[in-house]
Amino acid sequence: MLTRRRSLQIGGISLLGLTWPDLFRLRAATAAASPAARHRGNSCVFVFMFGGPSHIDLWDMKPKAPAEIRGEFQSVATAIPGIDVCEHLPRFAQTIDKLCLVRSMTHRMNVHGPACSEIFSGREYFGPPVTDQARPEDWPSLSAMTMRYGPAPRGLPPSVVLPWYLQFPGQSLRIAGQSGGRMGEQHNAMLLEADAGRFRLGGLALTDDVPWQRVSNRRELLGTIESQTRLPVAARVEEFKRQSARVYSLLENRVYDVVDVDRETPAVRQSYGESAVGQSLLMARRLVEAGVPLVTVNWEDETKTDGVNTCWDTHQQNFPKLKTLLCPIFDRAFPTFINDLDERGLLETTLVVAVGEFGRTPRIGQFTQSANTKAGGRDHWPHAFTALVAGGGVRGGQVYGATTPTGGYVADQPVTPADLTATILQHLGIDPSLEYHDDFQHLRQRLSEGTPVAGLS
Numbered sequence: 053m054l055t056r057r058r059s060l061q062i063g064g065i066s067l068l069g070l071t072w073p074d075l076f077r078l079r080a081a082t083a084a085a086s087p088a089a090r091h092r093g094n095s096c097v098f099v100f101m102f103g104g105p106s107h108i109d110l111w112d113m114k115p116k117a118p119a120e121i122r123g124e125f126q127s128v129a130t131a132i133p134g135i136d137v138c139e140h141l142p143r144f145a146q147t148i149d150k151l152c153l154v155r156s157m158t159h160r161m162n163v164h165g166p167a168c169s170e171i172f173s174g175r176e177y178f179g180p181p182v183t184d185q186a187r188p189e190d191w192p193s194l195s196a197m198t199m200r201y202g203p204a205p206r207g208l209p210p211s212v213v214l215p216w217y218l219q220f221p222g223q224s225l226r227i228a229g230q231s232g233g234r235m236g237e238q239h240n241a242m243l244l245e246a247d248a249g250r251f252r253l254g255g256l257a258l259t260d261d262v263p264w265q266r267v268s269n270r271r272e273l274l275g276t277i278e279s280q281t282r283l284p285v286a287a288r289v290e291e292f293k294r295q296s297a298r299v300y301s302l303l304e305n306r307v308y309d310v311v312d313v314d315r316e317t318p319a320v321r322q323s324y325g326e327s328a329v330g331q332s333l334l335m336a337r338r339l340v341e342a343g344v345p346l347v348t349v350n351w352e353d354e355t356k357t358d359g360v361n362t363c364w365d366t367h368q369q370n371f372p373k374l375k376t377l378l379c380p381i382f383d384r385a386f387p388t389f390i391n392d393l394d395e396r397g398l399l400e401t402t403l404v405v406a407v408g409e410f411g412r413t414p415r416i417g418q419f420t421q422s423a424n425t426k427a428g429g430r431d432h433w434p435h436a437f438t439a440l441v442a443g444g445g446v447r448g449g450q451v452y453g454a455t456t457p458t459g460g461y462v463a464d465q466p467v468t469p470a471d472l473t474a475t476i477l478q479h480l481g482i483d484p485s486l487e488y489h490d491d492f493q494h495l496r497q498r499l500s501e502g503t504p505v506a507g508l509s
Contacts, residue, residue, distance in 0.1 A: 094444065095340045095347070095398075096476050098194065099333070099386070099406035100171070102218050102351045103164075103364030106412035106430050107438040108459040109374060110138045112155045114414075121414050121458050124371045132449040140379040147387040149449045150394060152508055154439040156453020156462045157407065159469055162421045162432040164365075167409035168218065169229025174473025174500050177228075185225040189492040190233030194473055195241035197499050198346040199232075201482045205343030207307055212339055213348045215246030215332050221357045234492035241348065244311060249331035251311060310342045311335065323388050328352040330385035337392055340402050345480050353381060360424050364408055367424040367431060370416070390442055403444025403479045405472065411437030414460040436462050439472060444479050446508045470502025478504045 108114060113127040113136060127136040130148040137145050159176070161167040165184025166177035173191035195211045202210035218227040232239035245252055313321065313334055324330035329351055336347040351363050355377070366373050386406065393399040412430030413420055425431040436455045442448060453465035474484040477500060484500035 094401050094403070094479055094481060095343075095345050096403040096405065096444070096480060097333075097336045097340060097389075098346065098348045098476070099404070099440075100168075100218075100348065100350050101364050101406060101408040102168070102356075103362050103366075104167075104408040104410045104412060104432060104437070105364040105378070106366060106370060106374065107155070107436070107455075108412065108414060109370070109430075110141065110379075111153050111438050111440070112436075112455055112459055113138060114457060114459050117414075117458055120416050123416060125374075135449070135451060138374075138379065140375050141383045143383045143387040147390050150390050150399065150442050151448050152441045152446050152450050152452055154441055154452045154467055154505075154508075155436075155455055156465050156467050157411075157437045157439050157469075157472070158462045158466050159410070159434045162410065162434050164220075164409060164432075165228040167432070167434060168227050170469045171407060171409050171472075172229035173233075174468075174470040174502055184220055184227050185223055186228045186231060186233075188233070190228050190231065192233045192235035192239065192488075193230050193241075194476060195230075195346060195348050196232040196235055196239040197477065198480060198482065199241050200235065200239045200488070201486060201499070202345040202480055205345075208310070208339075208342055208344055209242040210344070211241035211346045211348070212244055212344055213241045213350065214244040214335055215249070215251065215328055215352055216350055216356075217243065218350055220362065221359050234490050234497075235488055236491055241346075244335065246328060246332065246335075246352075249326060249328040251313060251331070251335060310338055313338065320392075323392075325381065325384040325388075327381045327385060329381050330388070333385050333389040337389060337396075337398070340393070340398055341396070346476075353377065361429075366412065367422050367429040368426045370412070370429045386440075393443060399443040401444065403446065403476065404442040405439060405476065406441075407439035407472070408437065410434035411459075414458040433460070436460060439467070441508065452505070452508060465507075467505055468502060470500055471505050472502070474500040474502035475504045475508075 109123050109125055114122050115127050126139045128139045128145060130137055130145040132148045135148055159170055161170050161177055161181060163181035166181040169177050169190060172193040175191040178189055195213055199209065199211040204210045217230050220227065231237055313331060316334065321334065324334045332349045336349050339347045353363055355361060356363055361367055364378060390404065393402055411433045413433045416430060417425065417427040418431055419425050420431040420433065422431055436459060453467060454463045455461060456463050477484045486499050487496040490497045
């Protein structure tokens with residue numbers, strides 16, 4: 053049964069127009085700024101290209117390889133002599149002067165969920181790859197690490213995820229590696245959900261008949277009543293109080309203005325494209341402007357409900373899907389985002405990383421993991437793939453690392469997910485060697501076992 057105290061707390065929050073789901077979506081705002089952050093001002097936008105883009109067909113092409121390896125696409129020159137990319141990425145090609153192609157990403161996990169976990173957390177998956185779904189023993193995500201140890205701008209959380217948590221259709225749980233995991237779910241990043249690129253503000257938007265002053269008065273009244281109540285307080289109630297305090301902070305600092313992309317001009321919105329990806333990157337730029345240290349953008353397109361070829365997963369019809377769907381979305385939104393950051397003076401302090409959980413097989417139709425792979429598709433391939441890196445002091449117009457002539461393995465300067473995570477944490481001013489308590493194994497764990505990648509600047 054509810055105590056009088058709990059009833060008052062729930063009633064007070066209801067007066068805000070916030071529902072329980074609203075509050076738990078915002079629960080990540082319970083994290084405070086940590087002394088582990090050595091400096092403020094830097095941000096990172098982590099673009100996760102869910103499904104695993106085909107590196108060999110996009111940004112690490114092998115035009116001299118046999119036809120069954122090089123595929124159907126032609127390579128074209130970019131703004132930087134000597135760097136070629138896919139013919140279906142013309143705008144991207146003209147943005148290479150601001151980008152570094154890290155062609156030497158590598159790990160050993162070829163199953164979506166565990167591979168996603170390795171990229172999100174920078175840790176090798178803890179168990180056998182028998183499921184794609186999250187477990188309590190998951191390693192904490194980069195977004196959760198930043199939520200706990202990153203600097204918090206006024207009225208905003210240190211880490212935001214948008215526009216959805218990755219989840220395969222038919223599965224009850226989100227894909228592994230996206231939460232606080234063994235660090236604790238209370239460190240989950242704030243989730244800003246969207247439907248087809250339209251972000252839902254939920255309880256973040258104040259109504260005309262309940263302005264901030266009225267909300268503030270109600271909060272003061274609730275505080276007065278609570279101060280006169282001497283009932284014992286359960287830990288869950290205290291946690292709820294902390295969460296609600298952060299929600300008040302979001303409202304007080306008008307965070308709904310920040311997350312309302314309708315405040316952008318039609319021309320700006322159209323420049324990003326009406327896709328969910330384009331509008332998510334526009335939202336990411338607004339959040340970076342507002343001072344959010346880490347924004348994770350999970351790729352979303354119309355195939356996210358396709359259990360066979362989800363997003364960048366191209367087991368079937370690899371070339372038609374890249375040419376008619378994925379490349380057009382990416383080539384409109386991503387270069388616009390990079391140029392927008394640059395023109396607004398944000399690229400120097402904002403590290404942009406775009407990467408999938410793995411690449412695709414060098415040989416077309418090669419079977420490695422999924423029986424869905426057909427003659428015109430490419431299967432999962434974690435041994436060599438590419439990460440796109442820009443800003444944050446990284447020198448543009450360069451290639452870091454190299455793969456073998458077939459694009460199958462790393463030939464020079466390998467970069468692991470752990471190294472990439474350490475690089476991002478260092479940029480955000482968070483010590484990668486910082487330790488936290490592992491709730492699963494009950495011992496101390498480092499945030500990252502990797503080494504920040506040198507030679508990018």
